[in-house]
Amino acid sequence: MNCIIIIEMGTDAVKVFAFDLSGNLISSSKGHYPTFHEQPDHSEQDPEQMFITMLYILKNLLIEKIYPKKYTVTCICFGSSMHSLLAVDKEGIPLGNAITWADNRGKKEAADLKQSSLGEEIYRATGTPIHPMSSLIKIAWMKNHDPEKFRLAKKFMPIKTYIIQQLTGACVIDYSIASATGLMNIHNLTWDEAALEFAGITPEELPDLHPVFYSGVTLKKEYQRVLKLSPTVKILIGSSDGCLATLGAGVWENSMATITIEDSGAFRIIGDKIIEDPKQQIFNYLLTEKHIITGGPTSNGGVIFNWFAKQFGDFTEAFDIDQSMEMLIEEAAGVEVGSGGLIFLPFLHGERAPIWNPNSRGCYFGVNIRHERKHFIRATIEGILYEMYSIGRTLEPHRHIETLSINGSFASIPFCAQIIADLFNKPVSTISHADSIGMGAFLLSATEMGIYPSLEQASKTVTMHQTYLPNAENHQVYAQYFKVFESLITKVADEFDAISDLQQRYSQ
Amino acid sequence: MHFPHILEFTHKKNNTIQLNSFNSNVTDCICMYYILEGKFSWMIDLQQHTLYPGDFAVVLPGQRIGGENGILNIGALFGLKISAEDCGKILLGKWSGLTKKEKLSINQILLVNKQQLVLKLKEAQVLMHNLQLELQNEEVGFYTRVNQLLDELFVLVSRQLIRQNSSRRDFPQTFLKLEQTLRQNLAHQWTVEEMAALIGMGTTAFTEKVKNYSGFSPLNYLINIRITEATKLLKKNEVNVTDIALSTGFYSSQHFSTTFKKLTGYTPSEFRKK
Structure with a gap:
């Protein structure tokens, strides 16, 4: 064999x-x-x-x-x-x-x-x-x-x-x-x-x-x-991880996009044309000269939740970080949509798309006296996903997207998958195989070997595993909070520079 | 002198502030302090520390310590100075009853953590107090007891360091530290026990955790670092194969050659010529 x-x-x-x-x-x-x-x-x-x-x-x-x-x-x-x-x-x-x-x-x-x-x-x-x-x-x-x-x-x-x-x-x-x-x-x-x-x-x-x-x-x-x-x-x-993950995500249709969130993440679409972006927010990478992967990457994916768990997770009962993160997600699930009005900017690593600002930093905004630890947990997760939503929106003028395929260890957590569906107000599916990069590379190889007539045909063999449908009410709530999230980022642009400069100067 | 390695033991109550009472100095021995009363502001290796009752500070040979502005604050403390051997490289001398392996582990643990040697360590108070009594009273068996108490103190400090290290919370960080320590002393014949002790885990849990995280057993991970470093040296073309073998921790050039060929298909000299 x-x-x-x-x-x-x-x-x-x-x-x-x-x-x-x-x-x-x-x-x-x-x-x-x-x-x-x-x-x-x-x-x-x-x-x-x-x-x-x-x-x-x-x-x-x-x-x-x-x-x-x-x-x-x-x-x-x-x-x-x-x-x-x-x-x-x-x-x-x-x-x-x-x-x-x-x-x-x-x-x-x-x-x-x-x-x-x-x-x-x-x-x-x-x-x-x-x-x-x-x-x-x-x-x-x-x-x-x-x-x-x-x-x-x-x-x-x-x-x-x-x-x-x-x-x-x-x-x-x-x-x-x-x-x-x-x-x-x-x-x-x-x-x-x-x-x-x-x-x-x-x-x-x-x-x-x-x-x-x-x-x-x-x-x-x-x-x-x-x-x-x-x-x-x-x-x-x-090829590259990004291009292979897109191929392995089975999103060949024009109306589909894929979201990958591991430690970092990206929102990607595939097409036959380079998409010109005067704002210089999106990338165009080549799978082949006729198959262009367009999208935006974030530096702040699961790695941020990992940071949160390290700092604030409970380790008296948890054996390790994974278990501690599971416990945090259980706590977050008990909090209302929108974290009671607590908003988190997740830019602990600076950020790439859509703001491309290495000086940007994290921020909890809107804290009030009734917020508890659990609100911070949920806000952290929502903040990471708001950021993915804001990347997705930069592609909207160029492509009408109806459904999303998600992969990566953070995006695939059912709790996160549902929030993504609600945020985008679109159905979200996970794929049936565990690793979309590995799958993409297999499809590429198999196409080269003539097992599939084309990459299109190869990509169509990817089957969806589980679908999360959006909840319209939740979307309404998220949409309003997202407006604050978005305008907050532009308003503190100068302060991002100032604080990053001070951090460089004074912190050890 | 019964204890040549104990350079100083003090139980000090400081009631007045005097200039130049605690000037900054680089120590050539191991200094340990347990705070009983008051609040002390010290500079250890250019880092500012504020110590409160229950805090324990360890300063290793080559590190700098002194009070802020050269002043010893008002309060009470135990102070202990122990000489180190081999220019400060061997912290637990011949006086210690610990096994060779245990001494080495404690040595490594202290050195790896030398930037964070201020600990909350209430348990140290009893040990320091007993040490004082033994040294004062010189009752029967005191010679052995004093050295035992010192050993106990070093074990206690090491265990606390490991706990603070919170390897459960941040295994990747802990693992990176381990890797750096291994690379710094690749010629040493590391055992799994030593590596596990370095990051404060039992051998079984450590092996499991490393496998899960890295995909390698601890010893295989080590061998891969050895081969990695050997590859670089081979490419440099300056050092002979036997020296490369020994400096990267292989038993002999034969052992190096066999291991290297098994993985890469080349003997070290073939690899060099290619």
Whole structure:
């Protein structure tokens, strides 16, 4: 029996999935790697550790779970989180750690570029909002603040390119990951001249661009041997987590959108055209040149509720954080819709879409003498979801959306799913498989192998699991609170800058 | 002198404020203070701390301590100074009756937490009081008793640090700290017991928790860090393979070679040449 292996280099962990050719999950395994924060705005990972972790998890999955069941691997496909950046020297050796999407060191470079007409031009060409997350800004930062490393760097690549290069020797990047670097012109599918000039690099310093279906690389012999893989196993370079999650969410219809909320989150739609946004609020990433994923990301998803649980959760009875969060959700469920008028701005990590302001911060607003602990719990959850709603609304002028497909550990909590349905006043469905990124990568591989005639057909095989219908009355209440939420954000814009500045100066 | 390692034991009542009564100094021994009365404002390693009755402070060799503005506030406290061995690296000397492993764990726990060594520790009062009595009265068995009380004090402080660490509340953070500690001393032959003790868990719970969180057993996680670091050194081409093996915690270059090849398909020297 044949099977397909998916390797997903996620933010905190590598996940490896094995699917049979009908899309049934045979087995999966996960290996965690740490993120280091040497300085407040920095967020880095060790590329060698990521590679070794991936190799270990992959090898054990194959040898312990896949080969004993008599499966033969025919295809390996890669997915990964977006926006990571690694600089390597002329020998291909990493110059320090990889910088993750969550790194905000390029705040100033981003703010300056965003205000210029060049910034506008680059955004229009690349589809990536001007923000410290992008490779464009990270490289520019390095040029300005770490000239020695910048001088030694011969290639700049995302972590996925590094992993594939270790395994195959080829230095390649797929359109999806490339379209999220802020360096690729998504209209003509080449590295963008203006963006590269701003970053101070040439196309030779970047990996070779290829479609997500590209399979012109082969595993090095040593890895074939140690992983017991045939030389003919197909290596598909694959796509990004965001694009794959959208494909795996089964939202191919024009009237559908998908919401993912794990630690961070995003609201996404799929279409055949790039959506121009004069406000520069939304991204356009390429699944293929004809399939554009458009949407907005939030940095403040489940990670914020996790923060709340750590600070205020009950650990006298709870064994760990997950149990403590479950208890909090039970408490929140007992509070009225709208948390008795307590509103929470969840920007503890600054925010990306729709305000794209790394200086924004969290806030509880409207506290009155009758509010109890439980109101704060519910307000925290509602605040995270109001933010997702506000991202969804930026897509409204461009697309009429009727139903939503949700995934991710936070969005899939039934309590959250119902609030999302009520907030958007649209039916919300969960999908029947647990991991939409893994599923998306399977569908991509299976389409390439000819099992499905097209990505459209592949995506239609995704079935919905459970549907939450909106409650019109609740929607009315949420809609009124949301107005306050939204106007609050614009009103405290100056104070966001002031407080973030003070925090940088005085807090330890 | 019965106890060369006890440099000082004081039970101090301070009734007046005097200039230069507690100037800031870098200590070369372990200083411990238990507050009995009053309110003390101290600077420990440039961080301001306010200590109240029931608070216990530990200052390790190389750390700086002094009163704010060089003043010792009005109040009462126990103070204890114990010498460390090997230039301050070994905190529990030969006097301690703890096992070698236990000493090492306590050493690690104190060092890892040296930025937060002010604890609420009411239980320490009885120990300090008994210590005072033993030292004063010198009754039969006092030599053993004093050292036992010191051991008990170190165990108590370590356990409290672990509890405060709240690994249940924030396992990812705790785990990251563990990883950093392992990387700092990769050549050491870590055991699961030591790693578990470092973050204050029992071995079984620790193994379970690490597996669940990281996907690895603790020892496999450690081996992967070893290989990661070895990979970097191999790529640098400056250090020979045997030195890499030993500095990253493998028993021998043979052990390194076998482990490395099993995972990567390359022997270390093949990997270097590629």
